[in-house]
Amino acid sequence: MLSAKMKRSLALCAILAFLTPAAGKAAFFRPDVRPGYGVTRRGWLSDYHAALKGTNLDTPVYYLEGRKPGATMLIIGGTHPREIAGHTAALMAIENAAVSEGRLIVIPALNASGYGLHDLSANIPRFHKIKCRSGHRLLPFGDRRVDKADQKMADPGQYRHQSGAIIPGSKGGDGAEMRNINRNYPGLADGTETQQVAYGVMELIRKEHVVLNIDMHEADTPTWYVMRQNGKTREGGRLAYMLVCNPKDAAMELGAEAVIDLSDRLGIKLKIEPSNPAFCGLSHLEIGNATSCLSFLFETPNPGQDDWRENPDVIRDTRYPLEHRVGLQWEVFQELANLYNEYNDQHLVIEGMPDYKTLMNQGVGAWLN
Numbered sequence: 001m002l003s004a005k006m007k008r009s010l011a012l013c014a015i016l017a018f019l020t021p022a023a024g025k026a027a028f029f030r031p032d033v034r035p036g037y038g039v040t041r042r043g044w045l046s047d048y049h050a051a052l053k054g055t056n057l058d059t060p061v062y063y064l065e066g067r068k069p070g071a072t073m074l075i076i077g078g079t080h081p082r083e084i085a086g087h088t089a090a091l092m093a094i095e096n097a098a099v100s101e102g103r104l105i106v107i108p109a110l111n112a113s114g115y116g117l118h119d120l121s122a123n124i125p126r127f128h129k130i131k132c133r134s135g136h137r138l139l140p141f142g143d144r145r146v147d148k149a150d151q152k153m154a155d156p157g158q159y160r161h162q163s164g165a166i167i168p169g170s171k172g173g174d175g176a177e178m179r180n181i182n183r184n185y186p187g188l189a190d191g192t193e194t195q196q197v198a199y200g201v202m203e204l205i206r207k208e209h210v211v212l213n214i215d216m217h218e219a220d221t222p223t224w225y226v227m228r229q230n231g232k233t234r235e236g237g238r239l240a241y242m243l244v245c246n247p248k249d250a251a252m253e254l255g256a257e258a259v260i261d262l263s264d265r266l267g268i269k270l271k272i273e274p275s276n277p278a279f280c281g282l283s284h285l286e287i288g289n290a291t292s293c294l295s296f297l298f299e300t301p302n303p304g305q306d307d308w309r310e311n312p313d314v315i316r317d318t319r320y321p322l323e324h325r326v327g328l329q330w331e332v333f334q335e336l337a338n339l340y341n342e343y344n345d346q347h348l349v350i351e352g353m354p355d356y357k358t359l360m361n362q363g364v365g366a367w368l369n
């Protein structure tokens, strides 16, 4: 006879087995998005590449269209599902922004497949509770790559870009990077599943005549820390606060002016660098090279990406709270859009979004439905 306790634990195991996807079977994921009045239409990435339809790789696309025609710009969040500030900034735009002139297109969770997975690098929980206008809500946190189960081709020993090029350095050459969307631009219509997602984004940019795009990312924080291996101190990542710009003159000039203006206004030192042509497959490089779109990527500091931290808090870290990172993501995009408007006849005019200081005072939840 089984004791009541044993029966309970057997029942619990059965429930857990039901909830946890079996190895090799990818989990289904669709983002929790609560659109505001500014959203005029919703579509899918598969509208631009039909092969994605009905797969774990398809993902929703939101359109905020002004009455007055103008410039079309694109925000990409969730290329890497661990980088929670980009996804949250994209959500905030969908839930608050109102466009009076031009069009804003937002993809809040590009790597839908990676959101179906638990973070494989730091074992951070898949959902994070925050208080928002409707009560509590969960922000998702996934793995940076497309799920193995969603890509038919097994990872090769070494990453190789579709052009045949190999990225220098041991990390860049990891064969698993074949499932990193931000190593697989411009993508291929009949390529791997990851290349097809990148191809879908390229098709959207071409068909919608996107003039400027930003890919919102996060990196490890620039904090000094003690290394476990040898007890020596070292500074964290150099990428945080970096705006990476396609080397085209117009993108570099816009990026440089945005970084100078914002560093002055916010008192936070932002940095700029051109895409490195040796690192092929990255969005800012390949989108900017293949189209006339001015292409950018911005990195905020995420404590969840510091491998030296014991229990990182990706929402409420005292030095790098979510509002600091989401506020910066939005300010950088808004500044680039404002500068674009200054130098071009076609404009994108957005209302209804909080600036950095408002977000720091009120918190992210005050700006999510």
Ligand SMILES: [Zn+2]
Pocket (backbone or CB within 6 Å): 079, 080, 083, 217, 218
């Ligand atoms: Zn990233």
